[in-house]
Amino acid sequence: MLKTLPVRPLTQAAFKPFGQVIEADASRMKLINGGNTERFHALAEAEVVGDGARVILNIFRGQPRPFPYDVAMMERHPLCSQSFSPLSGRPYLVVVSEDEDGKPGEPQVFLARADQGVNYRRNVWHHPLMTIGEPSDFLVVDRDGPGNNLEEFFFSQPYSISEPSL
Amino acid sequence: MLKTLPVRPLTQAAFKPFGQVIEADASRMKLINGGNTERFHALAEAEVVGDGARVILNIFRGQPRPFPYDVAMMERHPLCSQSFSPLSGRPYLVVVSEDEDGKPGEPQVFLARADQGVNYRRNVWHHPLMTIGEPSDFLVVDRDGPGNNLEEFFFSQPYSISEPSL
Numbered sequence: 001m002l003k004t005l006p007v008r009p010l011t012q013a014a015f016k017p018f019g020q021v022i023e024a025d026a027s028r029m030k031l032i033n034g035g036n037t038e039r040f041h042a043l044a045e046a047e048v049v050g051d052g053a054r055v056i057l058n059i060f061r062g063q064p065r066p067f068p069y070d071v072a073m074m075e076r077h078p079l080c081s082q083s084f085s086p087l088s089g090r091p092y093l094v095v096v097s098e099d100e101d102g103k104p105g106e107p108q109v110f111l112a113r114a115d116q117g118v119n120y121r122r123n124v125w126h127h128p129l130m131t132i133g134e135p136s137d138f139l140v141v142d143r144d145g146p147g148n149n150l151e152e153f154f155f156s157q158p159y160s161i162s163e164p165s166l
Numbered sequence: 167m168l169k170t171l172p173v174r175p176l177t178q179a180a181f182k183p184f185g186q187v188i189e190a191d192a193s194r195m196k197l198i199n200g201g202n203t204e205r206f207h208a209l210a211e212a213e214v215v216g217d218g219a220r221v222i223l224n225i226f227r228g229q230p231r232p233f234p235y236d237v238a239m240m241e242r243h244p245l246c247s248q249s250f251s252p253l254s255g256r257p258y259l260v261v262v263s264e265d266e267d268g269k270p271g272e273p274q275v276f277l278a279r280a281d282q283g284v285n286y287r288r289n290v291w292h293h294p295l296m297t298i299g300e301p302s303d304f305l306v307v308d309r310d311g312p313g314n315n316l317e318e319f320f321f322s323q324p325y326s327i328s329e330p331s332l
Contacts, residue, residue: 024225024303033294038227042310046212046221055212055221057249057285057307059190061204083223085305087281089255115253117305119223128199137190139251139283139305141223144208 002070002160003106010094010110010118018096018124020044022085022117044119046141047081053145060084060138062092062131067163071095073154074104074125080143084129085117088136091166094118095127104153111164125153132164168236168326169272176260176276176284184262184290186210188251188283210285212307213247219311226250226304228258228297233329237261239320240270240291246309250295251283254302257332260284261293270319277330291319298330 008014012021022043032039046055074097086092094112097104104125112118119141120126129138143149174180178187188209198205212221240263252258260278263270270291278284285307286292295304309315 022223022225022305024227032226033228036229036231037295039306040225040227042222042224044223045310046223046307055307056208057188057210057212057251057283058208059188059206060198061190061206062199063202065202085223085251085253087251087253115303117223129203137281139188140205141212141221141307144211 002158004160004162005107005109007109007111007164010112010116015110015118017098019121020119022083022119023115044083047122048079048143050079050145050147053079053143055141056144058140060129060140061135062129063135064131064133067161069161070158071107071127071161072158073152074127075150075152076123076125077149078123078151079147079149081119081122082142083117083119083140085139086114086136087139089114090134090136092132092136093130093164095130097125099125107159109161168324170326170328171273171275173275173277173330176278176282181276181284183264185285185287188249188285189281210249213288214245214309216245216311216313219245219309221307222310224306226295226306227301228295229301230297230299233327235327236324237273237293237327238324239318240273240293241316241318242289242291243315244289244317245313245315247285247288248308249283249285249306251305252280252302253305255280256300256302258298258302259296259330261296263291265291273325275327
């Protein structure tokens with residue numbers, strides 16, 4: 001019997017150990033463009049390391065996951081942060097773990113609204129993109145360059161996520 | 167009588183002198199995440215220069231522009247590229263100029279679809295965010311750090327843009 005993980009709303013406070021929530025936070029707002037535009041400034045930072053590395057923008061198109069979903073693995077990127085901003089106007093799940101001696105601890109599951117992106121800090125364990133219900137596009141800011149930027153971990157006993165109620 | 171600028175569809179070919187179109191280009195696709203996700207790779211690059219600079223992610227919320235719209239000024243950023251990816255599922259206008267001896271030439275106007283972002287190369291003249299019809303949010307990737315990163319130019323004779331037909 002797999003352990004079923006609780007699904008919590010995504011908030012800046014809850015996500016702080018893992019990175020930043022990219023949302024229109026009124027406390028970060030300044031007016032620009034002669035008052036036409038609200039700039040929510042520096043909600044996240046793209047960090048890349050290593051010689052010959054560059055910050056790149058990509059689109060990820062994820063197929064919806066089946067539920068209940070078995071979380072059998074997690075991954076992390078030693079050389080860069082990685083951000084996901086939803087372009088399709090749909091909520092999605094964010095699954096992250098604190099590091100425990102080089103392995104991911106028990107995953108934490110957050111339900112992100114359609115107007116919330118996330119930025120995983122460098123080396124933060126996360127599950128690959130988990131979309132709900134329909135194929136969904138995301139703008140992804142991460143890294144291109146030489147070096148091994150992917151580490152994967154497979155759980156001996158997977159965890160389960162029930163279908164989230166939207 | 168102001169000169170009315172034509173509005174053209176945004177395409178990678180037409181936009182090439184100014185930067186990149188950030189769209190799900192099938193030629194840049196590779197499957198990742200065990201086949202779950204299509205990654206449209208490195209559609210654009212964030213370029214920042216200068217000591218102490220970092221690549222940041224922001225949200226811009228633009229109020230709709232009135233039409234006919236008078237293009238009275240253009241701006242450029244000497245220290246960074248700047249990308250705009252629509253988060254609100256709405257088309258918008260992109261207004262850019264080639265540089266002519268340190269000043270913007272006659273502006274070129276592109277109608278971007280809701281699924282097309284743009285990345286202005288460093289030092290490319292552009293008009294501030296031009297949304298249509300309703301307030302719209304964009305993910306913006308640009309720069310934070312010291313130094314003067316804004317240059318503005320005001321036309322002695324503005325240009326006009328008619329309300330685009332969507």
